[in-house]
Amino acid sequence: MTEAELAARLRDEVGRTFGRSLHIRTIDTGSCAACESEIRMLLAPHYDLTRLGFFFTPTPRHADLLMVTGPGAVGMDHALRLTYQAMPDPKVVVAVGACPLGGVLGPDILTHGSIQELIPVDVVIPGCPPSPIALLHGLLVATGRLAARVNPARFMTAPPPAPGKTA
């Protein structure tokens, strides 16, 4: 089975498992609350998260998807681990913003600098903070309802030179 076939099968299974209804639990591991502000805006009429079958839940025991913000404060280790363990399988972890991806704070005595060593991250949503439309895109990528496409050409203002011409 090729990688593309495996990916297609995984997408089908995720779609079937969550049945277009998915409950989200958020956890803040020391962020500045900008990401939380954007996540809250997902419920505003302009974005209207519930039209797509996503709902926020106050307990991890009812959650299918964990949105983690913040750089992984050491003081939140226990809470993050318990939250992850309390979620029933299958579960999806989404890292929201630059903090959990190591872009804001480095590792020190107070933070891990990134959450990728703490819990397995399935989908990342870059941005500082990611706009609600980026969060919506990330949630649809997490449930396999949109293909993830980061086109490298978008980050070049002109086509790259032919091979052999690089310095």
Add this chain to the structure above:
Amino acid sequence: MAAWFLRGIRRRVVTTRYPRGHDPWTADLPAPPAFDPGALTVPLANAVASVCPSRALWLDAGDLVLDLGRCTACGRCLEVAGTGSRSSSCIELSTPGPRGTLVRIPIGGSPG
């Protein structure tokens, strides 16, 4: 209305689709940089990498590597790179797994 309701019950379909196009105002949002590979030189790439406060830019094997996950779209590299760069206006950057956020930009200029 009735057809919409029955379709929703029967197939659990979404009531509306994900936005098919970008809202015009999203072009003004802070976004990661885009560089012109032809205008990039090794010293310039080193300069943009050194001003990045997020450690999102570094040089590797003749390429400038941009980690979209770490980038906070602060714009300091755009000030250094000048006309050889602009904002990518790309905000929907989600990928499965942390490695999908790496973009390699070939350095096309000569070291000077």
